[in-house]
Amino acid sequence: MPMTCDWKNSVLKRSIENLGNRTLQGVWRIGFAARFFVAVLLHSGTAFRRFGLTIREMYFTGVLSLIIILVSGLFVGMVLGLQGYETLQTYGAEEALGILVALSLVRELGPVVAALLFASRAGSAITAEIGLMKATEQLSAMEMMAVDPIARVVAPRFWAGVISMPLLAALFSAMGIFGGYLVGVQLIGVDEGAFWSQMKSAVDLERDILNGVIKSVVFGVAITTIALFEGYDAPPTAEGVSGATTRTVVASSLAVLALDFVLTAFMFRGLN
Amino acid sequence: MHNDNLVEIEDVEFGYGDRPVLKGVNLTARRGQVIAIMGSSGCGKTTLLRLIGGQIKPGRGTVRVAGQSLGELGQAGLYRLRRKMGMLFQFGALFTDISVFDNVAFQLREHTDLPEDAIRDLVLMKLHAVGLRGASQLMPAELSGGMARRVALARAIALDPMLVMYDEPFAGLDPISLGITGNLIRRLTDTLGLTSLVVTHDVQESLKIVDYIYFVSEGVIVAEGTAAEIRASDLPYVHQFVHGEADGPVPFHYPAPSYADDLRLEKQRA
Numbered sequence: 269m270p271m272t273c274d275w276k277n278s279v280l281k282r283s284i285e286n287l288g289n290r291t292l293q294g295v296w297r298i299g300f301a302a303r304f305f306v307a308v309l310l311h312s313g314t315a316f317r318r319f320g321l322t323i324r325e326m327y328f329t330g331v332l333s334l335i336i337i338l339v340s341g342l343f344v345g346m347v348l349g350l351q352g353y354e355t356l357q358t359y360g361a362e363e364a365l366g367i368l369v370a371l372s373l374v375r376e377l378g379p380v381v382a383a384l385l386f387a388s389r390a391g392s393a394i395t396a397e398i399g400l401m402k403a404t405e406q407l408s409a410m411e412m413m414a415v416d417p418i419a420r421v422v423a424p425r426f427w428a429g430v431i432s433m434p435l436l437a438a439l440f441s442a443m444g445i446f447g448g449y450l451v452g453v454q455l456i457g458v459d460e461g462a463f464w465s466q467m468k469s470a471v472d473l474e475r476d477i478l479n480g481v482i483k484s485v486v487f488g489v490a491i492t493t494i495a496l497f498e499g500y501d502a503p504p505t506a507e508g509v510s511g512a513t514t515r516t517v518v519a520s521s522l523a524v525l526a527l528d529f530v531l532t533a534f535m536f537r538g539l540n
Numbered sequence: 541m542h543n544d545n546l547v548e549i550e551d552v553e554f555g556y557g558d559r560p561v562l563k564g565v566n567l568t569a570r571r572g573q574v575i576a577i578m579g580s581s582g583c584g585k586t587t588l589l590r591l592i593g594g595q596i597k598p599g600r601g602t603v604r605v606a607g608q609s610l611g612e613l614g615q616a617g618l619y620r621l622r623r624k625m626g627m628l629f630q631f632g633a634l635f636t637d638i639s640v641f642d643n644v645a646f647q648l649r650e651h652t653d654l655p656e657d658a659i660r661d662l663v664l665m666k667l668h669a670v671g672l673r674g675a676s677q678l679m680p681a682e683l684s685g686g687m688a689r690r691v692a693l694a695r696a697i698a699l700d701p702m703l704v705m706y707d708e709p710f711a712g713l714d715p716i717s718l719g720i721t722g723n724l725i726r727r728l729t730d731t732l733g734l735t736s737l738v739v740t741h742d743v744q745e746s747l748k749i750v751d752y753i754y755f756v757s758e759g760v761i762v763a764e765g766t767a768a769e770i771r772a773s774d775l776p777y778v779h780q781f782v783h784g785e786a787d788g789p790v791p792f793h794y795p796a797p798s799y800a801d802d803l804r805l806e807k808q809r810a
Contacts, residue, residue: 404631404633404636405629405630405631405633406633406634406635406636408595408629408633409627409629409633409635409692411595411622412593412595412622412625412626412627413622413623413627413646413647413650413695414619414620414622414623414647414650414651415646415647415650416619420650
C-alpha cells in the first residue's frame with residue numbers, strides 16, 4: 269500500500285517538523301522575553317522621572333484590583349479560622365488560632381493567592397491593553413512620534429505592577445487576619461487576648477513579614493513581565509490578543525506557584 | 541548645496557524572511573509636493589513608508605530623508621528626525637484612552653516645554669485646520685472613521701513636520717469624508733509647506749490631488765509620472781489599475797501548483 273506508507277511518512281515528517289519548529293519558537297521567545305525584560309529595566313527612567321505615569325497605572329492595576337483582593341482575603345481568612353479551629357481544638361490548642369491564621373497568610377496565602385488574583389485581574393488586562401494598542405498601531409504611531417513605547421507605555425506599567433503587588437498582598441493578609449478574627453473570636457468564641465497576643469509573639473518581622481514581602485515583589489515582577497511581554501509579542505489580530513491573554517493567566521499562575529516553592533525552600537529551610 | 545529632494549530612495553531591497561517585498565526600488569519626493577505611491581494590496585507600499593520612517597531597515601540600498609541616510613542614524617538620531625515627520629496610519633491609530641485634545645497635544649507635551657496655555661492654543665489651531673475644533677473633548681470611540689483620520693492628521697502635523705506620510709488615507713471612507721480628506725492633504729501640503737507621501741489604491745481621488753505618482757508592482761516601480769501622464773498611459777499594468785480590470789498583468793490567481801496536481805487527478809487516474 270504505497271499510498272498509506274507515503275501518507276504515514278509525511279505525517280511523521282510533519283510531526284517532527286512541528287516539534288522542531290515549536291522548540292525553536294519556544295527558545296526564541298524565551299530569549300526575546302529576556303531581552304524585553306532588560307529593555308524595560310534600561311528604559312525605566314521615564315517611569316520614575318514622570319512618576320505621574322506610574323501612579324496612573326497603579327490606579328488601574330492596583331486600586332481597581334482592591335475589591336477582588338479584599339473580598340477574597342476576607343473569605344480566605346474566615347475559612348482559615350473555621351478549618352484551623354476544627355483542627356486545633358482536637359489538640360486543645362484553639363488559642364493558637366491567631367498564629368495559624370497569621371502565619372498561613374503572611375508567609376504563603378497572602379502573597380500567593382493575591383498574586384494569582386492579580387494575574388487574573390490585572391495581568392490579563394495589561395496583556396489585552398498592550399496587545400490591542402499594538403493591533404491598532406498605537407505603539408507604531410508612538411514610535412513614529414519619536415516616543416519610545418517601552419519607556420512611555422511598558423515601563424510605567426511594569427513598575428506600577430511591581431509596587432502594587434506587595435501592597436495588595438499586605439492588604440489581602442490584613443483582611444484575612446480580620447476574617448480569621450471574625451470567625452474565631454467573634455463567632456466561635458476563642459479568647460481575644462490569646463488570639464492577638466500569641467499572634468504577636470509568633471510572627472517575626474524579618475522571618476515572616478519581610479519574606480512575604482520579598483515573595484510578593486518577585487511575583488509582581490514575574491506577573492507584570494509575562495503580561496507585558498505577551499501583550500507586546502501578541503499577533504495583531506483578535507485571535508492573537510485573546511491567545512496572549514490566556515497565556516498570561518496560565519503562565520503567570522504557574523510561574524507564581526513554581527517561584528513560591530523555590531522561594532519557600534530558600535527562606536524557610538530548617539525553620540521549626 | 542540645497543537639495544530639492546526631501547526623500548531619496550536608491551536601489552532599495554527588502555524582504556520579510558525569505559519573501560522579497562522590494563527588489564531595487566528608486567524613488568524621490570521633492571519638497572512641497574504630494575506624491576502618491578500606488579499598487580495592489582501587498583505589493584510593498586506600506587513597507588516603503590516604514591522604511592522612510594526608519595521602522596525597518598533595508599537589506600540593500602539607501603534611504604535618505606532631508607539628506608540624512610537612515611541606515612547611519614542611531615536611535616537618538618532617528619528619533620530626532622522623526623520629530624520632523626508625521627505619519628497618518630490607516631485607521632488613525634489614535635490613543636483610545638485619552639481625548640481628541642490630548643491626542644493632538646501628545647507630541648507637544650512629550651517633546652516641548654511649552655506651558656499648557658500655549659499647548660491649548662496650538663492644539664485648537666491644529667484641530668481647527670481639520671475642521672474638528674468642536675470635537676476636542678470627545679473620546680476617539682465617539683468619532684466616525686473619517687473624523688478619526690482627521691484628528692490623526694491634526695496630531696501628525698502638531699509639531700509642524702516637513703514630511704507627512706499617509707497610509708491608505710481613503711480606505712473605507714464615505715464619498716464626503718473621502719473628498720474632505722483629499723482636500724485636506726492638498727491644502728495642508730500647500731499652506732504648511734509640507735511634503736506629502738500618500739500610499740493609496742484609490743486612483744480617482746488621488747489623481748485629483750497629487751503632483752507625481754509611482755506605481756509599485758511585485759517589489760519594483762513599474763511606472764511613474766504626473767496625473768496627466770498616468771491617465772494617458774498605455775502601459776498594461778497602469779491601464780489595468782486605473783480602470784480596475786480583474787485580470788491582466790496582475791493575475792487573478794495567486795501563484796499555485798497545477799490545479800490538476802493539487803486535486804491529485806493524475807494519481808487517481810493511475
